[in-house]
Amino acid sequence: MATWRDPDVTVVGGGMAGCEAAWQLAVRGLRVALVEQKPAAMSPAHQTPLLGELVCSNSLRSNDRDTPAGLLKHELRLAGSLVIGLADRHRVPAGQALAVERFGFGRALTVALALHPNVRIERRPLDELPAGPVIVATGPLTGGPLGALIRRQLGGDRMYFYDAIAPIVSADSIELEHAFRSSRWQREGEDGSAAAAGEDGAAGDYLNCPLDRPTYEAFVDAVLAGRKVTPHEFEEPRYFESCLPIEVMAERGRETLRYGPMRPVGLTDPRTGRWPYAVVQLRPENRYLTAYNLVGFQTRLAYPEQSRIFAMVPALARAEWLRFGSIHRNTYVDAPRVLGPALELRREPRLRLAGLLTGVEGYIESCAMGLVCARLLADELAGRPPAPPPPTTMIGALYHHVTAPREGDYRYAPTNGNFGLLPPATIALHPKDKQGRRRFQLERAARDAAAWADGGAAVVVAGAGAGAGRPESAA
Ligand SMILES: Cc1cc2nc3c(=O)[nH]c(=O)nc-3n(C[C@H](O)[C@H](O)[C@H](O)COP(=O)(O)OP(=O)(O)OC[C@H]3O[C@@H](n4cnc5c(N)ncnc54)[C@H](O)[C@@H]3O)c2cc1C
Numbered sequence: 001m002a003t004w005r006d007p008d009v010t011v012v013g014g015g016m017a018g019c020e021a022a023w024q025l026a027v028r029g030l031r032v033a034l035v036e037q038k039p040a041a042m043s044p045a046h047q048t049p050l051l052g053e054l055v056c057s058n059s060l061r062s063n064d065r066d067t068p069a070g071l072l073k074h075e076l077r078l079a080g081s082l083v084i085g086l087a088d089r090h091r092v093p094a095g096q097a098l099a100v101e102r103f104g105f106g107r108a109l110t111v112a113l114a115l116h117p118n119v120r121i122e123r124r125p126l127d128e129l130p131a132g133p134v135i136v137a138t139g140p141l142t143g144g145p146l147g148a149l150i151r152r153q154l155g156g157d158r159m160y161f162y163d164a165i166a167p168i169v170s171a172d173s174i175e176l177e178h179a180f181r182s183s184r185w186q187r188e189g190e191d192g193s194a195a196a197a198g199e200d201g202a203a204g205d206y207l208n209c210p211l212d213r214p215t216y217e218a219f220v221d222a223v224l225a226g227r228k229v230t231p232h233e234f235e236e237p238r239y240f241e242s243c244l245p246i247e248v249m250a251e252r253g254r255e256t257l258r259y260g261p262m263r264p265v266g267l268t269d270p271r272t273g274r275w276p277y278a279v280v281q282l283r284p285e286n287r288y289l290t291a292y293n294l295v296g297f298q299t300r301l302a303y304p305e306q307s308r309i310f311a312m313v314p315a316l317a318r319a320e321w322l323r324f325g326s327i328h329r330n331t332y333v334d335a336p337r338v339l340g341p342a343l344e345l346r347r348e349p350r351l352r353l354a355g356l357l358t359g360v361e362g363y364i365e366s367c368a369m370g371l372v373c374a375r376l377l378a379d380e381l382a383g384r385p386p387a388p389p390p391p392t393t394m395i396g397a398l399y400h401h402v403t404a405p406r407e408g409d410y411r412y413a414p415t416n417g418n419f420g421l422l423p424p425a426t427i428a429l430h431p432k433d434k435q436g437r438r439r440f441q442l443e444r445a446a447r448d449a450a451a452w453a454d455g456g457a458a459v460v461v462a463g464a465g466a467g468a469g470r471p472e473s474a475a
Pocket of ligand 1: 038
């Protein structure tokens with residue numbers, strides 16, 4: 001039981017990110033007030049007074065280290081994550097997935113934190129900011145006075161309330177013989193080779209996937225008939241006109257998509273010398289050109305439906321999807337613009353954000369951003385140089401997605417952990433050796449994560465089972 005008066009750090013929100021952040025600070029010897037609004041105030045998605053409540057699925061996704069989610073968990077284990085450590089203990093059979101018995105898991109987290117001498121849990125909604133460093137980890141439904149307060153601190157319109165995410169495809173799975181590289185209205189250079197920049201970017205930035213008329217018609221039918229994800233009760237299906245889901249456009253008329261994101265105008269296919277009937281445009285998702293997003297393809301189609309329907313586009317017939325499209329209620333900030341390298345608000349550096357608010361998606365990604373935020377703050381408070389995770393790791397790739405400055409006019413969209421975030425392999429391999437490249441990325445990530453984890457305070461969470469919670473810290 002905590003007996004001290006003033007905390008070194010206040011953490012707001014006892015979800016995935018807040019619990020992890022509080023623990024990481026506490027085991028480094030810092031005194032933490034963890035302020036959680038439940039049970040006095042409940043969001044529309046939360047139902048229990050437990051900390052670390054999983055609001056929907058009880059799965060933390062794959063545990064297979066060769067998948068992005070499995071790799072992220074492996075890295076989190078190396079870094080001494082409380083959340084993943086306890087998820088392992090409360091695992092239920094679910095094949096390759098790490099699924100947990102949600103009440104046992106939530107209880108264990110609550111107990112581990114409640115029994116830690118450096119943690120004081122305060123059950124109240126936090127409406128005003130206390131003195132000293134504060135980590136805000138209030139999640140996707142952040143609202144009320146705290147939401148308004150953060151919005152004011154951000155200045156301008158830098159907080160979003162809905163995700164509209166377009167799918168991302170792995171570059172090496174695109175059938176290039178069915179695609180062509182060109183920007184809209186791109187002209188050929190005078191010598192006939194070098195191309196001048198087009199309307200929508202530098203020359204050849206976009207990969208265009210043409211569809212002929214019968215394929216387009218079948219595609220529209222499939223989008224109209226495809227199974228959609230039903231919005232939650234608290235999600236009003238209100239869309240921005242500039243950000244409509246493809247199925248809503250298809251409902252407005254059979255030609256609407258062809259005048260919207262599938263507009264072929266100005267895109268000359270070099271093989272025919274003509275504009276195709278319709279196109280799906282792919283834009284690079286990263287500077288390594290290993291992943292592309294489908295421009296304007298935000299959708300509520302169910303994931304298996306996206307896989308099936310988008311494969312009707314000839315260039316995407318064998319696409320490997322790194323992320324599917326989605327639209328849902330979410331609160332997150334324009335992190336690359338408003339956050340600094342310690343996840344601090346540029347305009348109010350004692351305030352840091354963690355978890356979903358920073359623009360990551362999913363339970364484990366949110367936990368990862370709680371862990372990183374806490375470690376960076378602990379470094380600062382101990383007078384150590386900050387040690388952010390390397391970008392070659394999945395944790396680091398997420399951190400860099402959140403903090404890396406963007407060029408030009410962009411709309412920041414949240415991400416989950418996916419291979420498209422990792423830098424490409426740096427060894428010479430046969431161009432078709434996809435598995436070799438992936439293996440290299442996985443091994444490099446695990447090695448660099450181990451080095452990073454060791455470089456921080458040596459923290460052992462093995463004793464943090466339900467009812468235990470005695471930390472072993474060194475700092
Ligand atoms: C309906 C819904 C379903 C989802 N389903 C999934 C899923 O199946 N799988 C998945 O990976 N992700 C899912 N997500 C996303 C999921 O919420 C995040 O992945 C993850 O829980 C976010 O972690 P977090 O710590 O940022 O926020 P949360 O885990 O939401 O934690 C935020 C905490 O802050 C508290 N809080 C909020 N405001 C205040 C305040 N003013 N004062 C004090 N405390 C406050 C809340 O009570 C809550 O305990 C879902 C989200 C929603 C909204």
